[in-house]
Amino acid sequence: MMIVRRQYLKSRLVCKVTFKLSAEIGNSAHQASLVGEFNDWDAGTNRMKKLKDDSFTITVDLEQGKEYQFRYLLDSIYWENASNADRYALTPFGDSENSVIII
Numbered sequence: 520m521m522i523v524r525r526q527y528l529k530s531r532l533v534c535k536v537t538f539k540l541s542a543e544i545g546n547s548a549h550q551a552s553l554v555g556e557f558n559d560w561d562a563g564t565n566r567m568k569k570l571k572d573d574s575f576t577i578t579v580d581l582e583q584g585k586e587y588q589f590r591y592l593l594d595s596i597y598w599e600n601a602s603n604a605d606r607y608a609l610t611p612f613g614d615s616e617n618s619v620i621i622i
Contacts, residue, residue, distance in 0.1 A: 521603050522620055523576075533580040534622045538567070538601070540591055546573040548593040553577050555589025555617075562592050581622045588617040 526535040538553050545551070551567040557579065558564040567575035581587060588608055591599040600607065604618035 522601050525622070527583065532583045534583055535578055536581050536620065536622070537576060537578045538591075540567065540575040540593075540599070542573040544593070544599065545569060545575050548575070548597075550594055551575040552592045552595075553579065553589060554592050556587045557581055557589070562595060567591075581620070583622050586619055586621040588619050590617055 521539050521541070522536060523539045524535075524537040526537075528535065540548075540551055551569070552562045553565040553567055554560050554562050565577055565579060567577040569575050586605070589601075591601070593599060598615070600616065601618040601620075605621045606619045607616040608619050609615075610617055
Protein backbone atom coordinates (compact mmCIF):
# COMPACT_ATOMS: atom_id res chain seq x y z
CA MET A 520 0.00 0.00 0.00
CA MET A 521 2.14 2.75 -1.28
CA ILE A 522 2.50 6.02 -3.05
CA VAL A 523 4.78 4.84 -5.82
CA ARG A 524 5.70 7.87 -7.89
CA ARG A 525 5.25 11.63 -8.07
CA GLN A 526 5.83 13.34 -11.40
CA TYR A 527 5.69 17.13 -11.26
CA LEU A 528 4.69 18.71 -14.56
CA LYS A 529 6.40 21.91 -15.66
CA SER A 530 3.61 22.87 -18.02
CA ARG A 531 0.83 22.69 -15.41
CA LEU A 532 0.61 23.11 -11.66
CA VAL A 533 -0.30 19.48 -11.13
CA CYS A 534 1.57 16.40 -10.06
CA LYS A 535 0.84 12.96 -11.52
CA VAL A 536 0.80 10.62 -8.54
CA THR A 537 0.80 6.85 -8.94
CA PHE A 538 -0.66 4.83 -6.08
CA LYS A 539 -0.27 1.07 -5.77
CA LEU A 540 -1.61 -1.69 -3.56
CA SER A 541 0.62 -4.74 -3.29
CA ALA A 542 -0.28 -8.17 -4.64
CA GLU A 543 -0.41 -9.41 -1.04
CA ILE A 544 -3.36 -7.08 -0.45
CA GLY A 545 -4.75 -7.38 -3.97
CA ASN A 546 -5.01 -11.16 -4.09
CA SER A 547 -7.61 -11.10 -1.34
CA ALA A 548 -9.57 -8.14 -2.78
CA HIS A 549 -11.78 -8.12 -5.85
CA GLN A 550 -11.83 -4.33 -6.23
CA ALA A 551 -10.08 -1.30 -4.80
CA SER A 552 -10.68 2.45 -4.89
CA LEU A 553 -8.54 5.44 -4.06
CA VAL A 554 -10.77 7.65 -1.93
CA GLY A 555 -9.95 11.06 -0.50
CA GLU A 556 -10.40 14.79 -0.33
CA PHE A 557 -9.49 15.12 -4.02
CA ASN A 558 -12.63 13.19 -5.05
CA ASP A 559 -14.98 14.14 -2.19
CA TRP A 560 -14.49 10.68 -0.66
CA ASP A 561 -16.46 9.12 -3.52
CA ALA A 562 -15.53 5.42 -3.81
CA GLY A 563 -16.80 5.26 -7.39
CA THR A 564 -14.60 8.04 -8.79
CA ASN A 565 -11.10 6.55 -8.69
CA ARG A 566 -11.40 2.79 -9.05
CA MET A 567 -8.01 1.17 -9.23
CA LYS A 568 -6.92 -1.18 -12.01
CA LYS A 569 -6.14 -4.73 -10.97
CA LEU A 570 -2.96 -5.98 -12.63
CA LYS A 571 -2.04 -9.55 -13.63
CA ASP A 572 0.11 -9.93 -10.50
CA ASP A 573 -2.98 -9.11 -8.34
CA SER A 574 -1.71 -5.66 -7.36
CA PHE A 575 -3.86 -2.56 -7.94
CA THR A 576 -2.70 0.76 -9.38
CA ILE A 577 -4.01 4.18 -10.36
CA THR A 578 -2.47 7.49 -11.42
CA VAL A 579 -4.24 10.75 -10.59
CA ASP A 580 -3.45 14.43 -11.16
CA LEU A 581 -3.28 16.43 -7.93
CA GLU A 582 -2.87 20.19 -7.69
CA GLN A 583 0.53 21.30 -6.41
CA GLY A 584 0.91 23.28 -3.19
CA LYS A 585 -1.72 21.30 -1.30
CA GLU A 586 -2.03 18.29 0.95
CA TYR A 587 -4.75 15.69 0.70
CA GLN A 588 -6.14 13.10 3.08
CA PHE A 589 -6.93 9.74 1.49
CA ARG A 590 -7.36 6.01 2.06
CA TYR A 591 -7.79 2.87 0.01
CA LEU A 592 -11.19 1.14 0.09
CA LEU A 593 -11.14 -2.59 -0.62
CA ASP A 594 -14.28 -4.42 -1.74
CA SER A 595 -16.35 -1.43 -0.53
CA ILE A 596 -15.76 -2.59 3.07
CA TYR A 597 -12.15 -2.48 4.26
CA TRP A 598 -10.12 0.71 4.68
CA GLU A 599 -6.32 0.71 4.34
CA ASN A 600 -3.69 3.44 4.65
CA ALA A 601 -0.58 4.02 2.58
CA SER A 602 2.46 2.62 4.35
CA ASN A 603 4.63 5.48 3.10
CA ALA A 604 2.25 8.43 3.52
CA ASP A 605 3.81 11.82 4.23
CA ARG A 606 1.92 11.85 7.51
CA TYR A 607 -1.33 10.65 9.07
CA ALA A 608 -4.32 12.61 10.37
CA LEU A 609 -7.19 11.59 12.64
CA THR A 610 -10.46 11.07 10.81
CA PRO A 611 -13.36 13.37 11.74
CA PHE A 612 -14.81 10.38 13.57
CA GLY A 613 -11.71 10.06 15.74
CA ASP A 614 -11.64 6.28 15.45
CA SER A 615 -8.86 5.90 12.88
CA GLU A 616 -6.35 7.81 10.78
CA ASN A 617 -6.23 8.90 7.15
CA SER A 618 -3.09 8.90 5.04
CA VAL A 619 -1.87 12.35 3.95
CA ILE A 620 0.06 13.19 0.79
CA ILE A 621 1.75 16.57 0.44
CA ILE A 622 2.16 17.81 -3.14
